[in-house]
Amino acid sequence: xxxxxxxxxxxxxxxxxxxxxxxxxxxxxxxxxxxxxxxxxxxxxxxxxxxxxxxxxxxxxxxxxxxxxxxxxxxxxxxxxxxxxxxxxxxxxxxxxxxxxxx
Amino acid sequence: xxxxxxxxxxxxxxxxxxxxxxxxxxxxxxxxxxxxxxxxxxxxxxxxxxxxxxxxxxxxxxxxxxxxxxxxxxxxxxxxxxxxxxxxxxxxxxxxxxxxxxxxxxxxxxxxxxxxxxxxxxxxxxxxxxxxxxxxxxxxxxxxxxxxxxxxxxxxxxxxxxxxxxxxxxxxxxxxxxxxxxxxxxxxxxxxxxxxxxxxxxxx
Numbered sequence: 001x002x003x004x005x006x007x008x009x010x011x012x013x014x015x016x017x018x019x020x021x022x023x024x025x026x027x028x029x030x031x032x033x034x035x036x037x038x039x040x041x042x043x044x045x046x047x048x049x050x051x052x053x054x055x056x057x058x059x060x061x062x063x064x065x066x067x068x069x070x071x072x073x074x075x076x077x078x079x080x081x082x083x084x085x086x087x088x089x090x091x092x093x094x095x096x097x098x099x100x101x102x103x
Numbered sequence: 104x105x106x107x108x109x110x111x112x113x114x115x116x117x118x119x120x121x122x123x124x125x126x127x128x129x130x131x132x133x134x135x136x137x138x139x140x141x142x143x144x145x146x147x148x149x150x151x152x153x154x155x156x157x158x159x160x161x162x163x164x165x166x167x168x169x170x171x172x173x174x175x176x177x178x179x180x181x182x183x184x185x186x187x188x189x190x191x192x193x194x195x196x197x198x199x200x201x202x203x204x205x206x207x208x209x210x211x212x213x214x215x216x217x218x219x220x221x222x223x224x225x226x227x228x229x230x231x232x233x234x235x236x237x238x239x240x241x242x243x244x245x246x247x248x249x250x251x252x253x254x255x256x257x258x259x260x261x262x263x264x265x266x267x268x269x270x271x272x273x274x275x276x277x278x279x280x281x282x283x284x285x286x287x288x289x290x291x292x293x294x295x296x297x298x299x300x301x302x303x304x305x306x307x
Binding site for chain 2: 070
């Protein structure tokens with residue numbers, strides 16, 4: 001079975017996509033990523049900005065209408081959700097395989 | 104205070120700006136040169152990003168993100184490329200990048216900018232050559248660049264006076280175009296340098 005070329009996602013990309021199941025602007029994404037990762041992933045502004053730019057290019061995110069005139073708001077696309085689900089399945093399999101053979 | 108300096112390395116530029124801040128000179132504007140304001144000496148952390156923006160909204164959104172996360176935008180415009188940020192005291196992050204790749208990507212964007220500048224000059228140069236505006240024959244017959252009637256029949260001080268007077272004009276007439284390929288080569292060299300730094304930094 002050929003795997004989607006986007007997989008596996010990096011830890012930061014995974015958390016950004018997960019954070020954007022609900023629409024959010026840049027700084028809120030940063031805070032959500034930190035919270036979701038239990039404080040493990042702390043992104044700096046320049047790195048997050050570049051990551052959002054890439055994900056928009058790959059069509060995994062899209063901008064949505066924002067009430068804040070200064071800050072753009074993004075949300076995950078259907079393609080993004082599909083990729084996120086595939087990576088989730090991949091990791092579930094890894095965990096199952098680890099439990100069966102390592103614990 | 105104004106200063107003229109040229110950097111190819113963001114880390115060195117940051118260090119220089121931080122040093123000046125500790126001497127009481129804070130960067131307030133950057134165009135061709137740097138403009139500083141006299142302030143109380145402080146241990147500042149200034150970081151540099153490299154980006155240009157398609158429109159005003161993108162630029163505002165970018166600055167809002169940095170400001171929300173504790174970085175004050177102190178210099179740079181929508182199309183300047185270099186963007187200067189100063190850390191606010193209360194903020195936690197020491198850098199505007201949290202991984203090596205995104206930090207190095209600045210050099211990639213800068214290399215692309217130099218290449219696109221060079222690619223504007225290349226067709227311009229081609230047009231000037233093909234329309235005869237650039238004439239390489241001046242190398243064989245530089246005398247043709249002098250327009251003073253009877254110049255070459257003159258002798259002694261008469262000749263030297265007229266000759267030296269016209270020489271600057273003759274040089275401009277014949278060789279001004281050389282600036283064009285020189286600039287083009289310079290841009291390509293800058294692009295090459297930035298790209299090499301990008302590859303070095305991402306290899307580590």
